[in-house]
Amino acid sequence: MTFVAPGIAELARPGQFVAFAVGGQTxxxxxxRCFSIHRVSPSGTYGGTVExxxxxxxxxxxxxxxxxxxxxxxxxxxxxxxxPLPKEPVPCVLVGGGxxxxxxxxxxxxxxxxxxxxxxxxxxxxxDRLFGVVEARRSAGAVTVTTDDxxxxxxxxxxxVLPEVIRRSGxxxxxxxxxxxxLESITRVAGAEGAVAQVAVEESMACGIGVCMTCVMPVTGNxxxxxxxxxxxxxxxxxxxxxxxxxxxxxWGRVPADAVGAPAxxxx
Numbered sequence: 001m002t003f004v005a006p007g008i009a010e011l012a013r014p015g016q017f018v019a020f021a022v023g024g025q026t027x028x029x030x031x032x033r034c035f036s037i038h039r040v041s042p043s044g045t046y047g048g049t050v051e052x053x054x055x056x057x058x059x060x061x062x063x064x065x066x067x068x069x070x071x072x073x074x075x076x077x078x079x080x081x082x083x084p085l086p087k088e089p090v091p092c093v094l095v096g097g098g099x100x101x102x103x104x105x106x107x108x109x110x111x112x113x114x115x116x117x118x119x120x121x122x123x124x125x126x127x128d129r130l131f132g133v134v135e136a137r138r139s140a141g142a143v144t145v146t147t148d149d150x151x152x153x154x155x156x157x158x159x160x161v162l163p164e165v166i167r168r169s170g171x172x173x174x175x176x177x178x179x180x181x182x183l184e185s186i187t188r189v190a191g192a193e194g195a196v197a198q199v200a201v202e203e204s205m206a207c208g209i210g211v212c213m214t215c216v217m218p219v220t221g222n223x224x225x226x227x228x229x230x231x232x233x234x235x236x237x238x239x240x241x242x243x244x245x246x247x248x249x250x251x252w253g254r255v256p257a258d259a260v261g262a263p264a265x266x267x268x
Contacts, residue, residue: 001051001052001053001054002049003052003073004046004048004049005018005048005049005075005077006048008040008048008075008077008078009047009049009050010042011078012040012050013078013082013083014037014082014103015080015081015082015083015107015200015236015237016077016078016079016080016081016082017034017037017077017078017079017208017236018034018050018052018079019033019035019077019207019208020034020035020064020073020075021074022060022063023059023060023063024063029059029060032205032206032207033060034079034232035102036052036102036177036200036236037078037106039051039106040106050075053099053102053131076209080233080235080237081234081235081236083103083200083237084237086114089115089117090171091117091170092111092116092118092171092173093118093119093171093173093175093195094119094121094176095122095123095162095175095177095178096123096132096178097176097177097178098123098125098131098178099131100178100179100182100200101120101178102131102177103177103200104132104139105132105136105139107175108136108140117141118140119141119144119165119169119171120136120139120143120144121143121144121145121146121158121161122143122146122158123146123157124146124147125147126147126149126151127147128151130145130147142165146158146160157182158178158182158185158186159182159185162174162186162189163189163192163193166189166193166195167193172195173196173198174186174189174197174240175197175199176199176200176240177199179202183200183201183240184240184243184248186240187240187243191241196239196240196241198237198239199237199239199243200235201217201243202236203215203235205231205232209232209233210232210233215231215232216228216230216253217247217253218243218244218247218253218254218256219234219243219244220242220243225260226258226259226260227261228260228261244256244259
């Protein structure tokens with residue numbers, strides 16, 4: 001979906017996101033819906049535009065998908081931190097899971113403008129849940145596709161093919177966006193292959209501006225101390241090896257016992 005959003009389009013960078021108010025003036029859907037920015041156009045017939053990829057599954061996304069041209073919608077953005085770009089032209093691999101691949105194509109364009117060779121790995125449960133395979137072939141020098149059921153590409157997970165892709169391309173950086181389990185696996189693969197993983201986490205963000213604290217997760221800082229940080233403000237982009245993956249269970253991030261502010265035995 002493309003939204004006219006002058007001001008947001010000019011300021012946004014790959015990896016940042018926008019938050020939509022959904023459901024209209026009398027809706028019971030009080031919480032915003034956050035989406036990674038797919039692409040922007042700083043200028044157009046009506047001004048700068050922002051593109052997002054929407055899977056119409058719940059009431060909020062169904063309301064968004066039902067909007068018609070020239071309908072108004074409340075958008076806040078650009079939010080969060082962008083993907084860090086290499087200072088030197090080094091090979092990079094971009095890994096996307098399902099619709100999580102949406103922000104990677106804009107990132108690929110910027111990396112190539114900096115002289116970085118780019119390869120992409122796209123994975124999903126099945127062919128119908130992949131996004132952007134055709135666009136990936138235009139954005140990257142090589143594309144590898146995986147599906148859990150083998151309906152297209154290599155049968156298996158992105159982590160199954162990633163080691164070979166990193167070795168073949170000589171990549172120094174692996175960028176990832178998708179489900180948390182996938183991000184953990186590509187972080188471990190990247191580390192084993194001597195590459196740095198930069199991942200866009202998929203935490204539930206109710207406000208998008210750091211107020212509600214629903215998206216906190218354990219991340220280790222430069223000082224070696226683990227803190228519960230807000231994905232929407234300090235993220236959504238983190239170095240994969242700084243995230244305390246062992247603290248996640250069934251999609252929920254728990255507070256490690258050694259984190260700043262963690263409950264002490266017997267209470268505070």
